[in-house]
Amino acid sequence: MRQVSAKVIPCIERAMDLNPATETADVAVIGAGAAGLLAGIGAARAGARTVVYERMATPARKIAIAGGGRCNFTNTLDARAFVRRFGDTHAAKLGHALRAFSNDELLALLARHGVEGQVERGYRIFTKSGRGSDVAEALVAELKEAGAALVCDARISALRRGAAFILEGRFGGCDERRKARTVVVCTGGLSYPTTGSSGDGYAWARALGHTVTPLRAALVGLTVEETWPAALQGLSWPDAEAALGRHGRDAHATKPLGVERGEILFTHFGISGPAILDLSNVLVASGLQRAALTVDFLPDVRREELDAQLLARLRQYPNRTVARALEGFMRMPPRLLEHFETALEAGGSPLAGRLTKEARQRLLGLLKQTSLVVNGTRSVEHGEVTAGGVAWGEIEPATLESRVCPSLFFAGEILDVAGRCGGFNLQAAFSTGFLAGRSAARRALGRIPEPTETPRSHRA
Numbered sequence: 001m002r003q004v005s006a007k008v009i010p011c012i013e014r015a016m017d018l019n020p021a022t023e024t025a026d027v028a029v030i031g032a033g034a035a036g037l038l039a040g041i042g043a044a045r046a047g048a049r050t051v052v053y054e055r056m057a058t059p060a061r062k063i064a065i066a067g068g069g070r071c072n073f074t075n076t077l078d079a080r081a082f083v084r085r086f087g088d089t090h091a092a093k094l095g096h097a098l099r100a101f102s103n104d105e106l107l108a109l110l111a112r113h114g115v116e117g118q119v120e121r122g123y124r125i126f127t128k129s130g131r132g133s134d135v136a137e138a139l140v141a142e143l144k145e146a147g148a149a150l151v152c153d154a155r156i157s158a159l160r161r162g163a164a165f166i167l168e169g170r171f172g173g174c175d176e177r178r179k180a181r182t183v184v185v186c187t188g189g190l191s192y193p194t195t196g197s198s199g200d201g202y203a204w205a206r207a208l209g210h211t212v213t214p215l216r217a218a219l220v221g222l223t224v225e226e227t228w229p230a231a232l233q234g235l236s237w238p239d240a241e242a243a244l245g246r247h248g249r250d251a252h253a254t255k256p257l258g259v260e261r262g263e264i265l266f267t268h269f270g271i272s273g274p275a276i277l278d279l280s281n282v283l284v285a286s287g288l289q290r291a292a293l294t295v296d297f298l299p300d301v302r303r304e305e306l307d308a309q310l311l312a313r314l315r316q317y318p319n320r321t322v323a324r325a326l327e328g329f330m331r332m333p334p335r336l337l338e339h340f341e342t343a344l345e346a347g348g349s350p351l352a353g354r355l356t357k358e359a360r361q362r363l364l365g366l367l368k369q370t371s372l373v374v375n376g377t378r379s380v381e382h383g384e385v386t387a388g389g390v391a392w393g394e395i396e397p398a399t400l401e402s403r404v405c406p407s408l409f410f411a412g413e414i415l416d417v418a419g420r421c422g423g424f425n426l427q428a429a430f431s432t433g434f435l436a437g438r439s440a441a442r443r444a445l446g447r448i449p450e451p452t453e454t455p456r457s458h459r460a
Helices: 035-047 059-069 079-086 091-100 103-114 132-146 200-207 276-286 303-316 334-342 356-368 424-444
Strands: 027-030 052-053 073-074 117-120 125-129 149-151 154-161 165-171 176-184 216-218 222-224 238-244 258-266 270-272 291-296 370-376 383-385 407-408
Touching: 027 035, 027 258, 027 424, 035 052, 035 132, 035 176, 035 424, 052 091, 059 073, 059 132, 073 103, 073 117, 073 356, 079 091, 079 424, 091 424, 103 132, 103 370, 103 424, 125 132, 125 291, 132 149, 132 222, 154 200, 176 424, 222 258, 222 276, 238 276, 258 276, 270 276, 270 370, 276 291, 276 370, 276 383, 291 356, 356 370
Parallel strands: 027 052, 027 176, 052 149, 176 407
Antiparallel strands: 073 125, 117 125, 154 165, 165 176, 216 383, 222 270, 222 370, 238 258, 238 291, 258 270, 291 370
């Protein structure tokens, strides 16, 4: 692919004959992440003189590290299936954005810059190169070709509304004010603060009259009461079924709050991995302080079939410890087998040939229904995304313009919507960014009529 080095992109100070330091931009986009870059592209393509401001020295750092650096940037689902599987009560609000900029359009944009995707694990699309930085570089190249200006090291401290919007802060080390007819806020949430997500956008939204719903961690690891997961720190299992339910005496009689299948990872704080991250959103939405988590390590093997296989294996190696007898069984890691062995008997290592039927049933239970008590999530900065944000009742979904403060737009993670793993959140950011940028351009250029402000008493 054509390389766009992060070291040569920091400041494109003139685009479309605009000097952002001295002239009023049609559109100012705050934040050059997934939503911000697409907002800049959408606004510039619509003919607006556009500036994208980024507080970090280089843009799109969160894209570059997404998916462990491989970047699961979208998926193959059409708009209807995307909304249905997204995993948030506000997912339907994304419909207009997904139609404005679809996953197919994203793939075509990236392909123009030599970035290919490959489908993995059903419908998830990762970079074929295995480098999330390729996506970031392609979007910056597209932004430049569209004619927008990109200004990095822009530490905006305040956003004020007058005849035009005033952006106050430090630009290239100097205290300045810059002006724009419309503004798109794409500052992200509170997760991964080292990538530039500072939460400033929430304060600006409140100052300009918006409600911000409670902010919580989403797609985040779960903390547990048990201590043994910490001893397995770093151990992963590629395909487990995890179910989250209510904790307590009658929990077994109630339907699970959520069931997910995928990789799990034991950590120093408890448990993580894609299946657990998706369940974390369920836990956060439930408001529960404690929950019951059960893990089936072998979801494709029926309990009766597994019992017969265990019995045959234990009889084959009667003089070995249980963990040794099961070496290579279902490709289970030795450390996990040793944990199961320890859980069967407090003192000593039981020999396979001496294992009682009751103990074998306990082992079967550990394989099919290991139980953990969840007592919370990691803090919000450790989440992949932030749940909560600018309330949808104060935003027009068809344009993403504020109903409270005309000419102000929001896109990306700052909105009150957080989806599951699988490329959902990045595609939502790309799509809402593009729609907000295009809408802001049309507002600045007078192509859509001025909105009527929505009284607070009528806002949902």
